[in-house]
Each structure stands twice: as structure tokens, then as C-alpha cells.
Amino acid sequence: MTDSPSTTNVRAMVVNSFGGPDTLTAQEVRLKAPARGEVLVRLAVAGVNFVDTYMRRGLRTMPLPFTPGLEGAGVVEAVGPGVSNVRPGDRVAYAQQLGAYAEATLVPADSLIPLPDDMSFEDGAAFPLQGMTAHYLIHEYRKPREGDVVLIHAAAGGVGLLLVQWARHLGARVIGTVSTEEKAEAVRKAGAHDVILYTEQDFAEETLRLTDGHGADLIIDGVGASTFQGNLQAAALRGQIVIFGAASGPADPISPDVLMERSLSLSGGDLWHFMPTSDDMLSRANAVIEGIENGWLKPHISRVLPLAEAAEAHRLLGDRHTIGKVLLSTGN
Ligand SMILES: NC(=O)c1ccc[n+]([C@@H]2O[C@H](COP(=O)([O-])OP(=O)(O)OC[C@H]3O[C@@H](n4cnc5c(N)ncnc54)[C@H](OP(=O)(O)O)[C@@H]3O)[C@@H](O)[C@H]2O)c1
Incomplete structure (x- = not known):
């Protein structure tokens, strides 16, 4: 009609x-x-x-x-x-x-x-867009378990702050990277255990220091060029790196051997590929709405x-x- x-x-x-x-x-x-x-x-x-x-x-x-x-x-x-x-x-x-x-x-x-x-x-x-993105990034790769170290770049961003809250909700140890102290404060408030000013500190060294050499089990990266190489050092053995954006420009290519040496996994993601049907989209959207209504996701x-x-x-x-x-x- x-x-x-x-x-x-x-x-x-x-x-x-x-x-x-x-x-x-x-x-x-x-x-x-x-x-x-x-x-x-x-x-x-x-x-x-x-x-x-x-x-x-x-x-x-x-x-x-x-x-x-x-x-x-x-x-x-x-x-x-x-x-x-x-x-x-x-x-x-x-x-x-x-x-x-x-x-x-x-x-x-x-x-x-x-x-x-x-x-x-x-x-x-x-x-909708950033919430459903956070949902697939958290659920479709290495879903954070209690105690997993999750490193989130640009953690004070739109997607970043939602990821911090979601990973924390699942019991992960959350580390965020940001460019300013004001952003660091927002990321701490959202539940991150530690925040690294990656414009001032080497985030890979700092991640290893904060985790007694363990590194990050899951790294979620929407920044790209300026963070990608550091991810390879910051990742734990058998860690997973997910690239979903390039806010600082596209990352340089690497040899796959780098992944083999430390049994790392490298994945990419695009929201549209994770909601091929209307039902898929609605189930992600409703999971986000539920988190908001239950008060743990803001x-x-x-x-x-x-x-x-x-x-x-x-x-x-x-x-x-x-x-x-x-x-x-x-x-x-
Ligand atoms: N693939 C997907 O499914 C999908 C879906 C949604 C978004 N994305 C991507 O995810 C990323 C975040 O999206 P968003 O909308 O939530 O944006 P946002 O994180 O709110 O803003 C981008 C942030 O990136 C950081 N950044 C680092 N280097 C930068 C540079 N050279 N120029 C500008 N910003 C820089 C900045 O945080 P600091 O100042 O703290 O560094 C900035 O605030 C983007 O790359 C976006 O394209 C991908």
C-alpha cells in the first residue's frame, strides 16, 4: 500500500x-x-x-x-x-x-x-552500524573468554568504545589504545583495564609489559597503517588479529611466514558480509538493543x-x- x-x-x-x-x-x-x-x-x-x-x-x-x-x-x-x-x-x-x-x-x-x-x-x-560491527567483531573470530587479553585500537572511537564494553562484559582483560589523555579517560570509564597512548608509547612493548610477556589473544584493528606491524609483536602465541578498517591508511603487506613463526591468525572483516539476510541483520541489531536495555552497553x-x-x-x-x-x- x-x-x-x-x-x-x-x-x-x-x-x-x-x-x-x-x-x-x-x-x-x-x-x-x-x-x-x-x-x-x-x-x-x-x-x-x-x-x-x-x-x-x-x-x-x-x-x-x-x-x-x-x-x-x-x-x-x-x-x-x-x-x-x-x-x-x-x-x-x-x-x-x-x-x-x-x-x-x-x-x-x-x-x-x-x-x-x-x-x-x-x-x-x-x-546500528557501529553496534552491529562490534557484535560481529566480538562473536565471529576468537570470541573473548574470561581472562583473554583483548587489544582494541582507537578504543575511544565509535566502534572502539562499544568493543571495549562488549569485551569487558564477556570477562576479557581489555587494553585500549588512544591518542590523547581525554580519550584514555573515556576508555577507562567504558571498562578498559589499561589504556596505552600509542602516539607516545610503543603499544606493542607496552602490551607485552602489561601482560607479563603474554601479549594479546585478540587484536581488533580499525586503524591500519600505523598499527599493523606492531600488532604482530603485540599478539600472544596463537593470537588472532582482525583488521576491519584503515583510519590511518592501508597497512603494508607482510609475508605469511610471519604468521607461521608465532602461529598467529590474521583475518579481515566487513559488516555487510556478516548480515547477508534481514534475519541476520535483525539478530545482530537486537543483540545490541538488548545490551543497551540491560544497561551494560551504552x-x-x-x-x-x-x-x-x-x-x-x-x-x-x-x-x-x-x-x-x-x-x-x-x-x-
Ligand atoms: N569493516 C567494517 O565492518 C567496519 C564497520 C565500521 C567501521 N569500520 C572502520 O572502523 C574504524 C573505526 O570507525 P568509526 O566510525 O568507529 O571511527 P572512529 O573510531 O570514531 O574514528 C576513527 C579513529 O581512528 C583513530 N585514528 C588513528 N589514526 C588516524 C588518522 N591518521 N586519521 C584519523 N583517525 C585516526 C582516531 O582515534 P585516536 O585519535 O585515538 O587514534 C580516530 O578517532 C574505521 O577505520 C572504519 O572505517 C569498519
């Missing part, structure tokens, strides 16, 4: 050419009525993710122009033919569709996550900027000035 007009004009932040944060331009964009299986969501809040900055810079293949933003929360305004899982007026979030830096957007119905009544739109936009929202200030959000993120999550509010 659809009861929407054939098109709607909405205010959006658009990338017309690849480049710095100021390429994000406020524009009116025209949305068609939702097609079969689609839903028009009136967005209250969009989540900002580091990957948005890769897209803006042209480091990911993107058709121009485009509206960035892979997640948001808001209210269903209209549904296309064949949609039965949501109705106009439902409160929803999602993380699988480009176009969230806007007052409204079209989303496949099977990407929608129903929001609990008592969850704010801010929390709703803060958890998305840390550090900044909520107006949608028009998307460029400032990108500047803060690219300049390493953010702790936890940055959101854009549409005023809806």
Missing part, C-alpha cells in the same frame, strides 16, 4: 565532487514515492561514520552526486507495495542504505530495525550537530577530535 505523493523534496547534504569536508553542500533532493519493498523514512537523526569520510574523499567507488550517511533513525512516512513489516508512524532505525544525511530517505523495508518505544532517536541512530554520543554542519562533523572525525559517536540532527 502507498498513500504518498509521487515525489517529495527534502533538504540533504550532497557530495558533488570528491574532496575535503567542504564538498558537503546543502541541497534540495527529490525522492520518488517508495517503490515495491521500499519505505520512506522521515529522519530525525543520522549517524556519522568514519567510512563516510572515505566515500567523500573518493576512496570508495561512488557515483556522483550522492548523499552520504549509512544509518539513521526516524518515523516511517510511507510504504511501497508489498511492505508488511512496518506501517506509517512506526519508529525505526537502519544501517544499510546510503542517503541518511537528509530530512528523509528511501530504505529497503527489510533493512529496518524497529526501535523500542523508550529508545530516543539519538540512541537509535547511534547504535553508545557514547559526544556530538549532535545540525544536519547543515555535516562538514564540521567530518572535520572533527578526520582530525581525531571525536570520542564515541557523532550525530546529525535534522530538526524533525
Whole structure:
């Protein structure tokens, strides 16, 4: 069923050419009525993710122009033919569709996550992408056991703070790396046992020192170039290293022999590969919601900027000035 007009004009932040944060331009964009299986969501809040900055810079293949933003929360305004899982007026979030830096957007119905009544739109936009990422990183590799040493890079970041809380919840000994003392404080508050300022100290040596030479059983790395080599020294015998991002640029290649010498495992991860079906996505999302509702998992929202200030959000993120999550509010 659809009861929407054939098109709607909405205010959006658009990338017309690849480049710095100021390429994000406020524009009116025209949305068609939702097609079969689609839903028009009136967005209250969009989540900002580091990957948005890769897209803006042209480091990911993107058709121009485009509206960035892979997640948001808001209210269903209209549904296309064949949609039965949501109705106009439902409160929803999602993380699988480009176009969230806007007052409204079209989303496949099977990407929608129903929001609990008592969850704010801010929390709703803060958890999907980074929460489901933390979920697969914790559960799909070496799932931390009581006493395992888990080393988390950029631990004060959006994904980082969620990983710290999750690993701690499972009983791991958590070590985080960060660039500033203010970030270190946030990571300690999130439950890390130790924090290393990797801009001042050699994190591999420090990890070995803190663990009496044992090293880290699991290393979760979204930083890449500046951390990758150190991971090989910081890992425990038979340790597992998971690379899921490259905030500092792509890591240099290594010989596989390096892994053999200390029986290390090296894996990569991309969220989209860990939720091939709507049921997979919903089970990860609901595990995150459960953690939030039970009180042991808290998305840390550090900044909520107006949608028009998307460029400032990108500047803060690219300049390493953010702790936890940055959101854009549409005023809806
Ligand atoms: N593969 C996946 O499934 C997946 C999903 C989500 C995110 N990611 C990746 O995970 C990483 C974290 O994402 P996020 O959205 O949560 O971002 P974020 O961690 O909030 O922000 C990135 C952080 O990386 C650190 N960093 C280190 N070197 C940097 C540099 N040269 N420039 C900028 N930042 C640098 C900074 O923390 P310090 O200042 O403390 O160093 C910065 O705050 C990103 O690489 C992202 O692409 C991957």
C-alpha cells in the first residue's frame, strides 16, 4: 500500500565532487514515492561514520552526486507495495542504505530495525552500524573468554568504545589504545583495564609489559597503517588479529611466514558480509538493543550537530577530535 505523493523534496547534504569536508553542500533532493519493498523514512537523526569520510574523499567507488550517511533513525512516512513489516508512524532505525544525511530517505523495508518505544532517536541512530560491527567483531573470530587479553585500537572511537564494553562484559582483560589523555579517560570509564597512548608509547612493548610477556589473544584493528606491524609483536602465541578498517591508511603487506613463526591468525572483516539476510541483520541489531536495555552497553554520543554542519562533523572525525559517536540532527 502507498498513500504518498509521487515525489517529495527534502533538504540533504550532497557530495558533488570528491574532496575535503567542504564538498558537503546543502541541497534540495527529490525522492520518488517508495517503490515495491521500499519505505520512506522521515529522519530525525543520522549517524556519522568514519567510512563516510572515505566515500567523500573518493576512496570508495561512488557515483556522483550522492548523499552520504549509512544509518539513521526516524518515523516511517510511507510504504511501497508489498511492505508488511512496518506501517506509517512506526519508529525505526537502519544501517544499510546510503542517503541518511537528509530530512528523509528511501530504505529497503527489510533493512529496518524497529526501535523500542523508550529508545530516543539519538540512541537509535547511534547504535546500528557501529553496534552491529562490534557484535560481529566480538562473536565471529576468537570470541573473548574470561581472562583473554583483548587489544582494541582507537578504543575511544565509535566502534572502539562499544568493543571495549562488549569485551569487558564477556570477562576479557581489555587494553585500549588512544591518542590523547581525554580519550584514555573515556576508555577507562567504558571498562578498559589499561589504556596505552600509542602516539607516545610503543603499544606493542607496552602490551607485552602489561601482560607479563603474554601479549594479546585478540587484536581488533580499525586503524591500519600505523598499527599493523606492531600488532604482530603485540599478539600472544596463537593470537588472532582482525583488521576491519584503515583510519590511518592501508597497512603494508607482510609475508605469511610471519604468521607461521608465532602461529598467529590474521583475518579481515566487513559488516555487510556478516548480515547477508534481514534475519541476520535483525539478530545482530537486537543483540545490541538488548545490551543497551540491560544497561551494560551504552553508545557514547559526544556530538549532535545540525544536519547543515555535516562538514564540521567530518572535520572533527578526520582530525581525531571525536570520542564515541557523532550525530546529525535534522530538526524533525
Ligand atoms: N569493516 C567494517 O565492518 C567496519 C564497520 C565500521 C567501521 N569500520 C572502520 O572502523 C574504524 C573505526 O570507525 P568509526 O566510525 O568507529 O571511527 P572512529 O573510531 O570514531 O574514528 C576513527 C579513529 O581512528 C583513530 N585514528 C588513528 N589514526 C588516524 C588518522 N591518521 N586519521 C584519523 N583517525 C585516526 C582516531 O582515534 P585516536 O585519535 O585515538 O587514534 C580516530 O578517532 C574505521 O577505520 C572504519 O572505517 C569498519
